[in-house]
Amino acid sequence: MLENFIDQFLPSTVNGLAIGAIYALIALGYTMVYGVLRLINFAHSEIFMIGTMASFFVVVGLGISAPVTGFALVGLLLLCAVASMAAAGGAAVLLEQIAYRPLRKRGASRLAALISAIGASLFLQEFFALVVLPLAGYPNGRVYRPVERFFEREDLFTIGNATIRNDHVLVIVASLVMMIALDQLVSRTRIGRGIRATAQDPEAAVLMGVNIDTIVRVTFLLGGSMAGIAGMLYITEFEVTDFRVGFILGIKAFTAAVLGGIGNLRGALLGGFVLGLVENWGSTLLGSEWKNVIAFTVLVLILMVRPTGILGESLQRARA
Amino acid sequence: MTAALVLAGCAGEGGDDTGGGEGGTVKIGFMGDLTGENSGIVKPPRNGAKLAIDAYNAKNPETKIEMVEYDSQGKEEQATALVNKAIQDDKIVGLIGPAFSGESKAVGSILEQGKIPSVSASATNPDLAKNGWKYWHRVVANDDDQGPGIADFLAKAESPKKAFVVSDDQEYSVGLAKTTAAALEEAGVTVQTDKFAKDESDYGATVNKAKAFDADVIFFGGYYAQGGRLLKQLRDGGVDALFATGDGSLDPQLVSGAGKAAAEGAVIGCPCNIPTASSEGALKQFTADYKEATNTDPAIYSTEGYDAATAFIQAVEAGNTTGEKINEFLATVEFEGVSKPIKFQENGEPEANEIFIYQVKDGEIAGLGAATEAKLEG
Numbered sequence: 001m002l003e004n005f006i007d008q009f010l011p012s013t014v015n016g017l018a019i020g021a022i023y024a025l026i027a028l029g030y031t032m033v034y035g036v037l038r039l040i041n042f043a044h045s046e047i048f049m050i051g052t053m054a055s056f057f058v059v060v061g062l063g064i065s066a067p068v069t070g071f072a073l074v075g076l077l078l079l080c081a082v083a084s085m086a087a088a089g090g091a092a093v094l095l096e097q098i099a100y101r102p103l104r105k106r107g108a109s110r111l112a113a114l115i116s117a118i119g120a121s122l123f124l125q126e127f128f129a130l131v132v133l134p135l136a137g138y139p140n141g142r143v144y145r146p147v148e149r150f151f152e153r154e155d156l157f158t159i160g161n162a163t164i165r166n167d168h169v170l171v172i173v174a175s176l177v178m179m180i181a182l183d184q185l186v187s188r189t190r191i192g193r194g195i196r197a198t199a200q201d202p203e204a205a206v207l208m209g210v211n212i213d214t215i216v217r218v219t220f221l222l223g224g225s226m227a228g229i230a231g232m233l234y235i236t237e238f239e240v241t242d243f244r245v246g247f248i249l250g251i252k253a254f255t256a257a258v259l260g261g262i263g264n265l266r267g268a269l270l271g272g273f274v275l276g277l278v279e280n281w282g283s284t285l286l287g288s289e290w291k292n293v294i295a296f297t298v299l300v301l302i303l304m305v306r307p308t309g310i311l312g313e314s315l316q317r318a319r320a
Numbered sequence: 321m322t323a324a325l326v327l328a329g330c331a332g333e334g335g336d337d338t339g340g341g342e343g344g345t346v347k348i349g350f351m352g353d354l355t356g357e358n359s360g361i362v363k364p365p366r367n368g369a370k371l372a373i374d375a376y377n378a379k380n381p382e383t384k385i386e387m388v389e390y391d392s393q394g395k396e397e398q399a400t401a402l403v404n405k406a407i408q409d410d411k412i413v414g415l416i417g418p419a420f421s422g423e424s425k426a427v428g429s430i431l432e433q434g435k436i437p438s439v440s441a442s443a444t445n446p447d448l449a450k451n452g453w454k455y456w457h458r459v460v461a462n463d464d465d466q467g468p469g470i471a472d473f474l475a476k477a478e479s480p481k482k483a484f485v486v487s488d489d490q491e492y493s494v495g496l497a498k499t500t501a502a503a504l505e506e507a508g509v510t511v512q513t514d515k516f517a518k519d520e521s522d523y524g525a526t527v528n529k530a531k532a533f534d535a536d537v538i539f540f541g542g543y544y545a546q547g548g549r550l551l552k553q554l555r556d557g558g559v560d561a562l563f564a565t566g567d568g569s570l571d572p573q574l575v576s577g578a579g580k581a582a583a584e585g586a587v588i589g590c591p592c593n594i595p596t597a598s599s600e601g602a603l604k605q606f607t608a609d610y611k612e613a614t615n616t617d618p619a620i621y622s623t624e625g626y627d628a629a630t631a632f633i634q635a636v637e638a639g640n641t642t643g644e645k646i647n648e649f650l651a652t653v654e655f656e657g658v659s660k661p662i663k664f665q666e667n668g669e670p671e672a673n674e675i676f677i678y679q680v681k682d683g684e685i686a687g688l689g690a691a692t693e694a695k696l697e698g
Binding site: 004007008011012015016018019143144146148149153155163165167234238239240244245247248249279280283284287288289291292 | 489514515516517519520521522523524525526527528529531532545548549552556558573576577579581
């Protein structure tokens with residue numbers, strides 16, 4: 001109980017930050033799309049799944065069966081990152097084109113888009129289980145697909161009784177770098193200004209000469225790429241994927257987005273880390289079977305005090 | 321329907337009169353999931369049963385046995401329909417199966433009314449034996465035996481002081497973890513437990529707990545998909561205690577999921593005796609025959625299927641060709657099966673409730689023999 005919590009505080013903190021970083025990366029996609037379209041893109045969890053699959057195919061396709069080191073490892077990680085970002089980003093753009101744009105053009109209600117999102121989510125899962133994986137030479141598409149270890153675990157240093165491993169550092173640092181890059185892109189570039197303008201007031205943005213279709217496409221591309229990076233980090237850290245891998249992680253990331261304030265990029269980051277930490281701390285306190293109960297109780301409590309999340313819905317209100 | 325059953329019974333007895341004299345054929349059914357999603361663990365016992373019956377028929381006996389297959393897909397409603405057909409139309413005199421516990425529960429009373437003896441090779445739910453059925457048998461130990469069997473083995477082999485018992489929070493998993501934890505405590509081991517949700521990818525909290533508890537032995541109740549990932553994360557997290565688990569994880573995917581290095585030395589218990597390349601004696605012969613007949617290696621419950629069929633063969637050989645007479649014979653049957661000595665208790669449970677131990681060696685799951693005799697290597 002309490003002695004468990006104190007005893008395992010540092011190890012579970014490290015663990016919470018590592019999984020929280022992955023939640024946060026996926027949460028960015030939910031939050032950006034919500035900011036621009038006011039749509040919960042439930043198929044985003046499958047965009048993440050596509051990201052894991054791309055890295056999986058790279059690692060398996062290169063026939064890697066032993067840990068690689070040095071430049072080869074950097075090259076492999078970059079290759080996986082590019083493949084996952086391209087696959088997930090591309091899939092997200094395609095998803096928007098097929099599942100959301102026609103509805104938006106016809107002025108369908110947001111509820112219709114939501115149903116379309118759920119349909120796309122189920123479609124993508126089954127498409128991978130029944131078509132993509134069998135075509136890639138895995139006849140049973142419904143079982144876990146592990147990859148051989150390509151990133152050797154090493155203990156880097158210890159803080160108290162917590163051992164910091166290189167894979168945790170990779171996950172945390174890589175996600176922070178990506179999130180800072182995205183944040184800068186949204187707050188400093190022309191296209192970022194377009195995204196913020198659209199989030200603030202789509203009609204006024206159009207009048208100011210912003211091409212909404214382009215902005216929406218870029219938003220999906222960016223969100224999808226972040227999910228792709230998350231997929232690549234997931235493969236590095238957990239070394240396994242399957243057609244449903246996005247389901248639970250998607251729910252968690254969506255929760256993180258709401259927790260931090262949906263529509264708010266920095267909120268997604270904060271929400272991801274808070275969720276990861278609360279889950280792990282809660283598990284040590286009460287047992288791992290309570291993990292999700294604790295996480296969602298915290299979500300409800302925070303929303304009772306701050307209905308718009310910890311940082312509020314501020315993508316649209318960010319400085320112009 | 322009762323009338324039909326009575327008629328069926330009469331017809332069977334009539335067959336006995338004539339069949340005994342001038343030879344003939346009796347039908348034994350095999351029921352289970354032969355094409356569905358879990359057919360992977362039903363085909364091996366089906367192949368085992370077929371091997372035994374083909375060998376018997378090849379000897380040109382007075383009464384031949386025809387094995388009729390019923391593909392229930394593991395579904396209760398299909399099993400019910402098929403068992404009625406088997407009794408009324410096909411007039412089977414015995415049934416090997418049903419393979420799973422759920423379908424066994426569903427058709428038990430129909431077989432009872434039809435007076436058709438059944439022997440399952442793989443249904444392990446403990447409650448099946450508690451229905452008072454007189455025609456029901458199985459040749460596999462139930463889940464209440466498995467946990468203590470593995471626990472006793474671990475206590476003996478490792479003399480652990482502390483054991484960490486984890487489950488993936490599914491029905492089978494929780495039950496197995498519970499009986500194992502209880503048996504370990506009884507053996508004087510300090511036990512700490514944890515559970516995680518099966519769809520979770522990160523078991524970090526569980527790993528941290530196991531590490532802080534500094535257990536000598538870790539037992540996992542659950543299936544291989546989760547078991548493999550847990551094992552990997554435990555080893556990555558610096559927990560190198562002996563990892564043990566039950567029949568739900570007895571699959572090569574435990575090794576591929578954990579990674580060869582992490583899986584090395586993991587111990588798996590099962591109420592099944594799977595012959596391996598290193599098996600000797602009857603098992604060696606069985607393996608060779610099985611391989612020749614099916615072109616595959618024996619897998620989970622294939623020897624149990626063979627033994628279930630052998631029990632019926634012995635009954636028929638002794639001149640019993642009706643359900644009732646075969647059932648009487650089964651009550652006294654006693655022979656050295658391939659999987660274990662076969663003898664039934666009054667409630668249909670096997671007399672031998674041996675648990676067999678397997679260990680991952682060089683990335684392969686190798687048999688160490690019965691839990692009471694097995695010794696860990698390395």
